[in-house]
Amino acid sequence: MFQMRSLISLNLIFILFLSACDPVKKSTLSLSPETATKSPVWSSPFMNGFEKALFRTSLDVADKHLTGISIIKKTSDSSFHFTFANEIGLTYFDMEFYRDTYRPDYIFDPINKKSFLKILQSDFSILFFSESAGKKPLRKYIQNGSGEAVYLYLGINLYAWMDTKQNSLTELVGWSNYFDAVIVGFREYENGFPNEIRIMNPKIHMTLTFNFLGH
Amino acid sequence: MKTAKILVFIMALQGVCMFLQAQTKPLSPTDAMDVRKKISEAAKLTLCLEAQFTQTKELSVIKEKIISKGNFYFKKEKLLRWEYTDPFPYLIIFNNDKVFVKDEDKENHINLQSNKVFREVNNILIGAVQGSLLSDTKNFDCSIFDLRDEYQATMIPVNLRIKETLSEIILYFNKSDYTVDKLIMREVSGDYTRIEFSGKKINQNVPDAKFNIP
Numbered sequence: 066m067f068q069m070r071s072l073i074s075l076n077l078i079f080i081l082f083l084s085a086c087d088p089v090k091k092s093t094l095s096l097s098p099e100t101a102t103k104s105p106v107w108s109s110p111f112m113n114g115f116e117k118a119l120f121r122t123s124l125d126v127a128d129k130h131l132t133g134i135s136i137i138k139k140t141s142d143s144s145f146h147f148t149f150a151n152e153i154g155l156t157y158f159d160m161e162f163y164r165d166t167y168r169p170d171y172i173f174d175p176i177n178k179k180s181f182l183k184i185l186q187s188d189f190s191i192l193f194f195s196e197s198a199g200k201k202p203l204r205k206y207i208q209n210g211s212g213e214a215v216y217l218y219l220g221i222n223l224y225a226w227m228d229t230k231q232n233s234l235t236e237l238v239g240w241s242n243y244f245d246a247v248i249v250g251f252r253e254y255e256n257g258f259p260n261e262i263r264i265m266n267p268k269i270h271m272t273l274t275f276n277f278l279g280h
Numbered sequence: 281m282k283t284a285k286i287l288v289f290i291m292a293l294q295g296v297c298m299f300l301q302a303q304t305k306p307l308s309p310t311d312a313m314d315v316r317k318k319i320s321e322a323a324k325l326t327l328c329l330e331a332q333f334t335q336t337k338e339l340s341v342i343k344e345k346i347i348s349k350g351n352f353y354f355k356k357e358k359l360l361r362w363e364y365t366d367p368f369p370y371l372i373i374f375n376n377d378k379v380f381v382k383d384e385d386k387e388n389h390i391n392l393q394s395n396k397v398f399r400e401v402n403n404i405l406i407g408a409v410q411g412s413l414l415s416d417t418k419n420f421d422c423s424i425f426d427l428r429d430e431y432q433a434t435m436i437p438v439n440l441r442i443k444e445t446l447s448e449i450i451l452y453f454n455k456s457d458y459t460v461d462k463l464i465m466r467e468v469s470g471d472y473t474r475i476e477f478s479g480k481k482i483n484q485n486v487p488d489a490k491f492n493i494p
Contacts, residue, residue: 154337154473171469
């Protein structure tokens with residue numbers, strides 16, 4: 066009995082801790098009167114039939130502004146390859162991403178920092194592998210202004226924004242602690258794929274932008 | 281009969297091997313010096329150059345290609361304009377020690393003295409067009425090969441800074457006018473970028489305004 070109580074207390078402390086780290090401002094959201102019992106269906110645009118895509122890409126991090134072309138290719142059911150090179154053709158990143166890890170094939174020396182690559186791994190994991198299957202949201206909110214539906218999945222620390230009219234995923238916000246919150250935005254869908262994808266890590270001032278060029 | 285067939289096959293194989301050996305054997309120091317001299321003389325006479333280019337980046341791990349196209353302008357001594365048109369507009373102007381980069385919504389001024397990567401890229405591109413890269417023994421080991429229609433100059437970096445990024449630069453010089461037809465930059469990652477020039481116009485007055493940095 067005592068053990069059970071301790072376990073509940075620990076769980077409560079853990080949930081309170083995660084809630085304290087929650088990066089989403091609740092003042093911009095209204096709690097939906099509709100309960101979140103009906104699970105929404107959504108998935109990352111990189112799932113369900115995605116093979117490869119070419120992007121105009123820019124990365125702003127600290128004092129560095131890198132631009133060029135990147136290619137993302139699905140290499141297996143559980144991996145994606147990402148290559149980002151400057152316009153002249155010199156490679157910045159050549160990496161294979163898995164759900165929980167990555168393999169750096171080549172990283173441009175000035176940005177080859179383990180802590181930075183770990184953040185990228187976490188960001189790309191959210192970008193490539195997020196989906197609603199098997200998950201039940203804890204709460205549903207409505208985004209003030211746009212009217213988008215916002216679902217909170219507490220177990221995996223993820224918010225998902227849905228444009229209910231277009232039935233498309235417009236934003237994901239994930240976090241594991243106060244410092245690694247990531248915002249992934251999907252804009253201007255055409256034929257089921259966004260024309261712009263933006264990954265932001267506000268705490269490390271990183272913005273990675275992908276503009277779709279072709280499959 | 282069977283033995284005769286085998287002998288013919290072996291002789292044919294030997295012939296192919298000898299042909300390939302002749303193709304890949306570097307020129308003797310005297311012949312290489314002669315080719316270098318001709319390239320250098322042609323470069324001295326090239327006051328300006330205008331061409332189209334096709335750039336192909338080959339990605340070794342995923343076996344994919346990224347193709348870009350655009351226009352290239354060069355004017356003596358150190359003016360270079362790379363104007364990408366495909367798959368999106370992008371402009372780089374090298375004007376002596378300054379670099380200007382313009383993409384869709386951003387303009388960026390870079391000082392070559394403070395940016396190592398751009399400085400190396402600028403040196404390689406200007407050196408390739410002017411042929412001076414072949415004499416840059418401080419930074420490269422150079423071997424010249426005589427191919428059927430071109431001279432191939434294989435440059436292996438000896439400079440540590442360049443070696444960190446590039447494992448090899450290969451320049452192909454046209455045998456008729458000794459200008460660069462093709463350039464391959466092989467990276468340490470195994471990827472390489474091939475830049476092929478076409479529609480070359482030599483000494484047909486490229487306006488100075490093409491290299492103006494706003």
